[in-house]
Amino acid sequence: MSHHIIDFKDVHFAYPDRTEALSGISFRITHGESVGIVGANGAGKSTLISHMNGYLMPAKGRIIIGDAQLDKTTRSDIRKKVGVVFQNPDDQLFMPTVFDDVSFGPLNLGLSEERVIERVNEALNTVGCYDLKDKPPHRLSLGQKRAVSIATVIAMQPDILVMDEPAANLDPKSRRQLINLLKEFKHSKIIASHDLDLILDVCERCIVIGAGKVRADGPAGEVLLNEKLMKENNLELPLSLQRR
Amino acid sequence: MLTFDKEYFNIGYLDTLSYKDTFMHRIDPRIKLLTSLAFILLVISFPKYEISKMIPFLVFPVVILSIGDIPLIFILKKLLIVSPFALFVGIFNPILDTAPMYSIYGVGISGGWVSYFSIIMKFILTISTALLLIATTSFPGICIALEKLFVPKILVVQLLFLYRYLFVLAEETMRIVRARNMRTFGRKGQGMRVFIQIAGTLFVRTVERSERIYHAMCSRGFDGRIRMMKNFKPGFIDIIFAVVTITVFVILRKYDIAKILGDLILQ
Amino acid sequence: MHMADALLSPAVGTTFWAGSLGIIAYCSKRLKNDINEKMVPLMGVLAAFIFAGQMINFTIPGTGSSGHIGGGMILAILLGPSAAFIAIASVLAIQSLFFADGGILALGCNIWNMGVYPCFVAYPLIYRTITRRDKTPGRIMIASMLSVIVALGLGSFSVVLQTLLSGRSELPFAAFAALMLPIHLAIAVGEGFITGGFVNYVRSVRPEIFDIVEGTGKLRESFSMKKVLISISLLVIITGGILSWFASTHPDGLEWSIEKIYGTAELPGHENGIVPKLKDIQEKTTILPDYDFAGKENRETAGTEKSWPAVNAGASVSGLLGSVMVIGLISIFGFVIRIFKRIRN
Ligand SMILES: Nc1ncnc2c1ncn2[C@@H]1O[C@H](COP(=O)(O)OP(=O)(O)O)[C@@H](O)[C@H]1O
Ligand SMILES: [Mg+2]
Numbered sequence: 001m002s003h004h005i006i007d008f009k010d011v012h013f014a015y016p017d018r019t020e021a022l023s024g025i026s027f028r029i030t031h032g033e034s035v036g037i038v039g040a041n042g043a044g045k046s047t048l049i050s051h052m053n054g055y056l057m058p059a060k061g062r063i064i065i066g067d068a069q070l071d072k073t074t075r076s077d078i079r080k081k082v083g084v085v086f087q088n089p090d091d092q093l094f095m096p097t098v099f100d101d102v103s104f105g106p107l108n109l110g111l112s113e114e115r116v117i118e119r120v121n122e123a124l125n126t127v128g129c130y131d132l133k134d135k136p137p138h139r140l141s142l143g144q145k146r147a148v149s150i151a152t153v154i155a156m157q158p159d160i161l162v163m164d165e166p167a168a169n170l171d172p173k174s175r176r177q178l179i180n181l182l183k184e185f186k187h188s189k190i191i192a193s194h195d196l197d198l199i200l201d202v203c204e205r206c207i208v209i210g211a212g213k214v215r216a217d218g219p220a221g222e223v224l225l226n227e228k229l230m231k232e233n234n235l236e237l238p239l240s241l242q243r244r
Numbered sequence: 245m246l247t248f249d250k251e252y253f254n255i256g257y258l259d260t261l262s263y264k265d266t267f268m269h270r271i272d273p274r275i276k277l278l279t280s281l282a283f284i285l286l287v288i289s290f291p292k293y294e295i296s297k298m299i300p301f302l303v304f305p306v307v308i309l310s311i312g313d314i315p316l317i318f319i320l321k322k323l324l325i326v327s328p329f330a331l332f333v334g335i336f337n338p339i340l341d342t343a344p345m346y347s348i349y350g351v352g353i354s355g356g357w358v359s360y361f362s363i364i365m366k367f368i369l370t371i372s373t374a375l376l377l378i379a380t381t382s383f384p385g386i387c388i389a390l391e392k393l394f395v396p397k398i399l400v401v402q403l404l405f406l407y408r409y410l411f412v413l414a415e416e417t418m419r420i421v422r423a424r425n426m427r428t429f430g431r432k433g434q435g436m437r438v439f440i441q442i443a444g445t446l447f448v449r450t451v452e453r454s455e456r457i458y459h460a461m462c463s464r465g466f467d468g469r470i471r472m473m474k475n476f477k478p479g480f481i482d483i484i485f486a487v488v489t490i491t492v493f494v495i496l497r498k499y500d501i502a503k504i505l506g507d508l509i510l511q
Numbered sequence: 512m513h514m515a516d517a518l519l520s521p522a523v524g525t526t527f528w529a530g531s532l533g534i535i536a537y538c539s540k541r542l543k544n545d546i547n548e549k550m551v552p553l554m555g556v557l558a559a560f561i562f563a564g565q566m567i568n569f570t571i572p573g574t575g576s577s578g579h580i581g582g583g584m585i586l587a588i589l590l591g592p593s594a595a596f597i598a599i600a601s602v603l604a605i606q607s608l609f610f611a612d613g614g615i616l617a618l619g620c621n622i623w624n625m626g627v628y629p630c631f632v633a634y635p636l637i638y639r640t641i642t643r644r645d646k647t648p649g650r651i652m653i654a655s656m657l658s659v660i661v662a663l664g665l666g667s668f669s670v671v672l673q674t675l676l677s678g679r680s681e682l683p684f685a686a687f688a689a690l691m692l693p694i695h696l697a698i699a700v701g702e703g704f705i706t707g708g709f710v711n712y713v714r715s716v717r718p719e720i721f722d723i724v725e726g727t728g729k730l731r732e733s734f735s736m737k738k739v740l741i742s743i744s745l746l747v748i749i750t751g752g753i754l755s756w757f758a759s760t761h762p763d764g765l766e767w768s769i770e771k772i773y774g775t776a777e778l779p780g781h782e783n784g785i786v787p788k789l790k791d792i793q794e795k796t797t798i799l800p801d802y803d804f805a806g807k808e809n810r811e812t813a814g815t816e817k818s819w820p821a822v823n824a825g826a827s828v829s830g831l832l833g834s835v836m837v838i839g840l841i842s843i844f845g846f847v848i849r850i851f852k853r854i855r856n
Contacts, residue, residue: 016719055459076465084463090412091456094552096384096404100472108465113473136384138411139263156464255609284616289521292679296830303841310848326611330515333680333687340681349828356681363517363679370516370614377615378608386608395532396539398546402601405555406562410605413556413563421567436705443564443580443705444712450560451720457552468548506833 005031005160005188006052006082010061013047013212021047023212024061029160029190036199036220037192039209040234045192046087048209049164052190053082066159080109083158087165089145093137098129098148101137105156123155124148127181143174147181160188167195196238200224208233254322256411261314261379268312268380272482273389279489280377286497287369292359293345296502298369303496304489305372312380319372319379326371334363383407388474401470409453417446513606514621514670516614520677527673528619534627535600538593550594558598561586562605583625584659584706587634595634599626620673624666632665633658648711655707660699667695 006029013022021044029035039045050056051063054075063070065078086092095101102123106116124130127147137145146166153161166182167175175198182191182202193199199206199220206220210233216223223229224238236242262269268276283304290298309316341356378386384404391400420442458466478486516524542550561582582602586595600622606612613621641654671687674680680687714721 050459053463055462076467079463079465082463084460086456086460088456091453092460094405094408094457094461095472096387096408100384103473104461104466104471105464107471107473108467116473135263136259136382137408139260152464258609281615284516284614285521285524288516288519288524288616296834299834299837300841302838303844306841306845307848310845311852313852322611329513329613330517333518333674333682336686337681340683359679359681366679367515367517370616371611374516374608374615375611383605383608396536398539398542399535399597399600401551402555402558402597403604405552406558406598406601406605409556409559410562413559414566417563417567436701436708439567439580440705440708440712442567443709444716446563447560447709447713448717448720450556451553454549454553454556457556458549461552462548466548468546468551470551500830500833502833502837503830504833505836506829506831509832509836510829 005029005066006190007064008051008061009063011051011058011063012060013051013056013058015047021212022051022058025209025212025214026061027207027214027217029188031159032186032188033205034189034203035191036203036206037190037209038194038196038199038206038224038233038235039192039215040194043209043233044212045209046164047212049084049162049190049192052162053079053084080156081159083153083156083161085149085153085161085163085166087168089142089149090137092149092152093145096136097133098124098135098137098140099133101148102152102155105152109156119155119157123151126154127151128177141174143170143177146170146174146178150181154187158187160190161185162190162192164192165194166191167193167198194235196224196230196235197240200238200240208235210234255414257318258375258379259383259411261312261318262382264313264380266312266380268308269382270481271380271485272476272478273381273385274392275478275482275486276377276381277386277389277393279486280373282490283373283493284370286493287366289497290362290366292362293355295358295362295365297496297500298362298365300496300501301369301493303492305369305376308373308376308380312376314376314379319375322375323368323371330363330367334360337363388472388476392474397470404470412453413446413450416449417442420445513613514617514624514673516616518674518677518679519617519620520679521616523673523677524616524619526619527623528616531600531619531622531626534596534631535622538596541593542597546594550590554590554594554598557586557589558602561598562602565602580702580705581625581663583629584633584638584655584662584702585709587629587658588638588655588706588710592630592634596626596630599630620669624669624673628665628669629658629662633662637661646714648714651710651714652704652707655710656700656703659703659706660696663695663699663702664692667691 006027008025008027011022011025012020014020025044025048037045037048047056051058051070052065054070054072057070057072065074066081068074068078070078093101095104099120102120103116106119111119120133121130124133127150129144129147129151132140132144132148137148140148150161150163150166163182167178170178175195179198179201182189182198189203191199191203203220206216206218206223207214208216208223208229215233216226216229225241227237230237283301287298287301305319308314309319337360338354338356341359342354343356344352345355345358346353381389384407387400387403387407390403391397424438424442561580564582565579567579583595583599586598589595590598603612603618603621603625607615607618607621638654638658641657642650668688668691671684671691674682674687675684682690
């Protein structure tokens with residue numbers, strides 16, 4: 001077994017309207033890493049993430065997840081390894097109650113009812129939302145929706161957790177709670193965001209994406225501190241560093 | 245005016261009520277659904293000129309309302325604004341059927357008025373029962389009850405999705421309508437063409453949303469089937485509730501309590 | 512127009528429930544066999560879309576009054592008949608619960624009236640026939656307009672029939688139809704314009720969206736006209752058969768059986784007019800055995816009611832008095848429950 005968990009090799013992708021969203025992306029992520037993917041709006045972060053569990057397939061290049069190369073036949077197994085939390089929790093939470101939503105994945109895995117309940121409780125406790133179990137999603141605050149979205153994915157016990165803009169539109173307090181939550185996770189994780197402070201807080205490594213290409217890849221502290229690099233990619237230094 | 249109806253807030257309010265925690269809310273949804281259905285069928289089965297036998301049936305909505313902590317005013321308001329089709333069609337009865345039927349202290353009452361009051365009574369009883377059913381039962385609860393009662397799964401899943409995204413889309417619609425009203429300064433922007441544009445925008449966003457939802461479902465192992473765990477069994481209390489209500493309904497359907505009472509007093 | 516519980520007799524209500532459930536079962540079987548997975552969320556959010564759309568009011572040209580869409584035809588065009596029927600049924604179900612539009616028993620009628628005609632008559636017979644060759648905006652508009660007019664026309668005609676069969680209203684057939692059809696024609700023209708305009712608008716701004724939706728609803732390709740026609744005629748015959756059996760053997764099936772169970776024979780057996788002609792006869796024979804109403808033969812003079820003598824004042828007074836008492840008692844009961852609950856908290 002390889003110790004790499006995600007391996008992108010020269011991945012290209014264009015949308016049906018010919019927008020070239022990824023033009024030759026390569027990187028490797030190993031077990032236990034926490035990686036931030038930063039880039040301005042439209043840089044291709046969401047497109048990249050959609051490739052990680054095979055919702056989109058590369059037009060050129062290849063993607064290896066664990067031991068398997070991503071294709072139509074391996075896709076459903078790969079989805080069990082890579083848990084993706086999408087940007088908009090209203091799309092992620094599609095079931096009528098929090099419990100139904102968190103149990104959706106485990107039930108699809110074919111687990112017994114007791115195991116499902118165990119997993120749901122565990123996942124909800126991890127994100128601190130056990131009490132919301134019987135609520136319908138439309139009665140949750142955005143912060144709670146985000147936390148529950150994460151729980152829906154944790155309940156699948158994936159090898160790696162992938163998140164797209166987890167802090168977008170959160171108020172400062174909910175954002176802080178979320179950052180603390182993410183910091184506690186022992187999971188391998190990939191977080192796409194243009195919230196550079198969050199990446200700096202949570203991730204050791206950072207990949208900068210611009211116009212569908214990897215612009216930089218290195219320790220978060222170094223990459224995010226590089227003012228010239230940030231400017232070139234329409235990003236700013238993290239606020240916490242600007243003050244210094 | 246291109247307004248977004250107050251209706252939306254009404255659904256929201258009904259939905260809030262349905263998540264209260266009272267004795268009524270805790271009764272098994274299937275039992276509530278079936279007793280409500282039995283109630284409605286019995287009420288509807290009263291013949292055209294029946295009024296007094298129907299009146300004691302008011303006890304069912306009143307008890308649910310009281311135990312379930314549902315504000316009376318809310319139900320009354322809904323009754324007033326609800327689609328008036330039945331009342332509209334019924335109003336022709338007094339016009340067309342003028343043969344007197346009763347005389348109360350010398351004032352004659354025509355059959356048409358009697359049958360019209362009968363329609364009104366049925367209207368009040370059936371509509372308030374439907375509203376109270378949803379006010380005391382969470383919608384997902386009703387859906388699961390339906391599935392257990394052999395309604396096809398695909399319809400149940402539809403209802404669940406519809407319920408889930410009704411609030412999301414209603415809010416999205418509200419944003420689009422507001423933005424539109426802001427830009428048109430309330431002058432234009434009210435006709436059908438504007439409506440088509442708004443609906444078109446909303447539709448495009450909705451389809452895109454459904455793609456994202458599908459995406460999210462797939463990443464959690466969706467294979468075409470929606471699985472849910474729902475292990476509720478009707479308990480002792482539920483069965484007692486069903487037996488008592490049905491017995492009361494049957495007695496009320498059989499005996500004219502109002503008339504018996506009236507006779508007693510007049511004697 | 513929503514049919515309402517209060518106008519229905521149990522026989523008509525349950526028959527149409529049976530009919531609608533039958534079609535739901537048929538559609539769900541079709542969908543189960545060859546549904547595209549994507550259809551599951553798509554149907555759900557499009558139903559929610561129609562629901563949200565119904566909450567927007569717009570001004571109807573030339574009238575100054577406002578209306579809202581029904582949207583059944585839009586769903587049929589977008590999703591194809593089977594999926595659209597399920598989606599329409601779910602929209603109507605939510606309306607009957609949250610908005611109390613019509614009521615729970617009338618829901619069966621409403622699903623029938625607003626689902627069957629757009630999905631299984633107007634869409635396959637009209638819309639698809641006109642737009643099969645080429646989908647020009649003009650054709651789409653004409654097809655939508657005609658489809659909606661036919662669907663709404665049949666729907667409102669069904670409302671009339673259901674009301675008459677139930678026998679709660681005095682309105683004679685001709686007058687009722689004359690009342691309903693023009694109103695619905697006007698509504699249909701507006702709705703048809705919106706349906707066609709909407710389809711054309713979306714096709715012009717985001718043609719690929721239509722491809723997504725139509726690609727998902729691949730069912731329509733395998734749609735056989737013959738099957739549809741046969742199934743509809745079968746359904747009509749079966750429900751019609753049940754209905755007329757009910758209606759002819761016991762004018763009001765359920766009432767009849769309820770009375771049988773209770774062993775009271777107080778029901779006037781001819782509550783319902785099946786055909787308007789029958790209604791005339793009934794008018795003259797309707798009596799109320801509950802109230803010892805002496806002059807049943809006098810009822811035949813229904814036209815000259817002015818001379819009608821007051822009958823058995825005692826019974827009606829006691830009924831009225833009793834009713835007032837019962838209402839009072841029930842209110843007190845409700846109060847007591849509330850007070851009791853408050854004390855316990
Ligand atoms: N469904 C789509 N169809 C066509 N183009 C798209 C679609 N989604 C994204 N794009 C385009 O692809 C590029 C990358 O988008 P995205 O991955 O969403 O960026 P990010 O998430 O970094 O903001 C952008 O230019 C965007 O306009
Ligand atoms: Mg993005």
